[in-house]
Amino acid sequence: MSEKQTNNVYDLSFFMPGQTAETEEIKSIISKRFVDKKGEVIPFVFKAITTERIDELEKENTTFKNVKGRGRVKDLDSQRFYARIAVESTIYPDFKSKELREAYKTQDPVEVAKRVLSVGGEYANWLNKAIEVNGFEDEIEDLETEAKN
Structure with missing residues (x-):
């Protein structure tokens, strides 16, 4: 029996407000095309x-359609939904910044990201990293192994 488990009652203090670790910032190379003045690749x-x-993002990217025989059906624009998660998760570069939106002549941060990451693989790398950072890529087995260590 673990030290936090007594008389078959689990200690819930770990789950109380203020007990969880703050999510950390994660740096990742998304493209080798963006380099600083020293020639070093700039991480996102x-x-x-x-x-x-x-x-909220899911609701913003969901519409409802009337489908014969099924009534009103929820339709999630998953590409837009994941792109919005990526925009919200990207601290640097800030695709929502006025400066970048004006430079790329669009108010849509997703369009800014598509234009900055104009090589298909870069855009896919960016989406995948954002999804991973938000825990969507974690396999249950990986989490269990990590918890055991």
Whole structure:
């Protein structure tokens, strides 16, 4: 029996507000095309967003369609949804910044990201990293192994 488990009652203090570790910023190379003045590749910086924000993004990217025989059906624009998660999770570069939106002549941060990451693989790398940072890529087995260590 672990030290935090007594009389078959689990200690819930670990789950109380203020007990969880702050999500950390994660740096990742998304493209080798972006280099600083020294010629070093510039990493993108990511940070996980909250479950509440993900729920808001899902609602913003969901429409309802009337389907014969099934009634009103929820339709999630998954490409846009994941791109919005990526935009929200990307700390640097800030695709929502006025400076970048004006430079790329669009108010849509997703379009800014598509134009900055104009090589298909870069855009895919960016989406995948953002999804990973937010825990969508974690396999249950990986989490169990990590918990055991």
